Amino acid sequence: MAPLAPPVAAIRVAVRRALADLPTDGPVLVACSGGADSLALAAATAFVAPRAGRTAGLVTVDHGLQSGSGQRAEAVARWAQGAGLAPVETVRVEVAGRPGGPEAAARDARYQALAEVAGRYGAAALLTGHTRDDQAETVLLALARGAGPRGLAGMPARRDLAGTPLVRPLLEIGRAETRAACVALGLPTWEDPHNSDPAYARSRVRADVLPVLVSALGPGVLDNLARTATLVAADNAVLDELADAALGQARHPDGGLATGALADLAPAVRGRVLRAWAHELGASPAALSHRHVAALDALVTAWRGQRASYLPGGLRVLRRADRLVSELPPATPNGRAPGG
Numbered sequence: 001m002a003p004l005a006p007p008v009a010a011i012r013v014a015v016r017r018a019l020a021d022l023p024t025d026g027p028v029l030v031a032c033s034g035g036a037d038s039l040a041l042a043a044a045t046a047f048v049a050p051r052a053g054r055t056a057g058l059v060t061v062d063h064g065l066q067s068g069s070g071q072r073a074e075a076v077a078r079w080a081q082g083a084g085l086a087p088v089e090t091v092r093v094e095v096a097g098r099p100g101g102p103e104a105a106a107r108d109a110r111y112q113a114l115a116e117v118a119g120r121y122g123a124a125a126l127l128t129g130h131t132r133d134d135q136a137e138t139v140l141l142a143l144a145r146g147a148g149p150r151g152l153a154g155m156p157a158r159r160d161l162a163g164t165p166l167v168r169p170l171l172e173i174g175r176a177e178t179r180a181a182c183v184a185l186g187l188p189t190w191e192d193p194h195n196s197d198p199a200y201a202r203s204r205v206r207a208d209v210l211p212v213l214v215s216a217l218g219p220g221v222l223d224n225l226a227r228t229a230t231l232v233a234a235d236n237a238v239l240d241e242l243a244d245a246a247l248g249q250a251r252h253p254d255g256g257l258a259t260g261a262l263a264d265l266a267p268a269v270r271g272r273v274l275r276a277w278a279h280e281l282g283a284s285p286a287a288l289s290h291r292h293v294a295a296l297d298a299l300v301t302a303w304r305g306q307r308a309s310y311l312p313g314g315l316r317v318l319r320r321a322d323r324l325v326s327e328l329p330p331a332t333p334n335g336r337a338p339g340g
């Protein structure tokens with residue numbers, strides 16, 4: 001028998017560890033595009049899951065954005081059935097007509113479809129093939145746009161997707177390893193043309209920025225960027241807990257937040273409290289910028305009678321005596337809320 005290729009073994013170990021923490025009822029479903037990362041993940045899951053007493057299936061989403069995408073999805077599904085995965089689903093989604101750019105719209109449609117399939121099967125988890133390289137790119141992009149600790153924490157190894165745990169077993173595995181595993185196993189991989197399209201910042205980071213960093217600073221830079229995410233995520237978890245408790249204490253009996261309680265908080269905690277409150281009020285996390293939060297903060301810490309501050313979505317926040325309160329904006333002649 002040929003010896004097991006090290007990348008194949010490393011990926012199986014990563015999957016075994018990820019599965020160990022999951023509920024035991026319901027199948028684990030691999031979200032697979034047919035690219036090397038998610039195909040290597042699917043192959044490892046097909047090997048590991050039955051040995052861990054679990055059922056594993058696969059879902060592949062056809063965005064319908066390129067000619068031949070339907071055949072690609074069918075080919076992934078056929079491979080999965082041959083590999084012993086079940087259930088196997090291909091889902092065709094409609095990307096046109098969704099808000100945001102094409103990439104965001106495709107992502108939105110994909111996650112909605114994945115969540116629907118996972119919910120239908122009562123899946124123990126949905127697994128995605130994000131790698132350490134994806135994590136390093138995410139951290140670098142967050143750093144470049146000044147995203148702060150929330151962005152620098154990168155992608156969590158586990159999060160909730162509409163009631164199903166979304167798990168990323170390969171966050172400590174390099175992309176070179178997933179490719180090598182696919183070669184060792186003779187798996188036919190598909191390259192998503194979007195991944196090398198220079199129109200996308202992530203593609204430019206992948207093709208141009210990371211190779212320069214690796215050549216200037218050494219190959220450890222990818223691990224180090226990914227480790228930064230893990231370290232920052234641990235700090236964030238503590239600060240988020242403090243902020244959660246502080247938000248509860250700052251709630252004013254008449255509604256709104258007590259400015260006195262907010263003023264006493266450390267700025268890092270107060271910023272999180274204000275951000276969490278703005279989310280509660282309905283501001284979308286994606287649209288809420290540090291400028292919105294800084295304006296709320298100024299109502300607490302630099303109060304000189306300034307006017308209301310507007311949140312994305314049009315809600316306004318103002319200071320009334322010792323409280324921050326929110327209210328709907330007054331109607332404007334064109335019916336739109338000011339600011340945003």
Ligand SMILES: Nc1ncnc2c1ncn2[C@@H]1O[C@H](COP(=O)(O)OP(=O)(O)OP(=O)(O)O)[C@@H](O)[C@H]1O
Binds near residue numbers: 031038059060062129
């Ligand atoms: N067409 C698809 N069908 C099923 N799963 C997919 C599909 N495309 C991507 N995925 C899943 O998502 C993972 C990440 O893919 P990719 O990096 O292309 O997406 P992304 O949009 O950058 O990631 P994210 O959705 O987290 O932002 C893949 O490893 C795979 O698990």
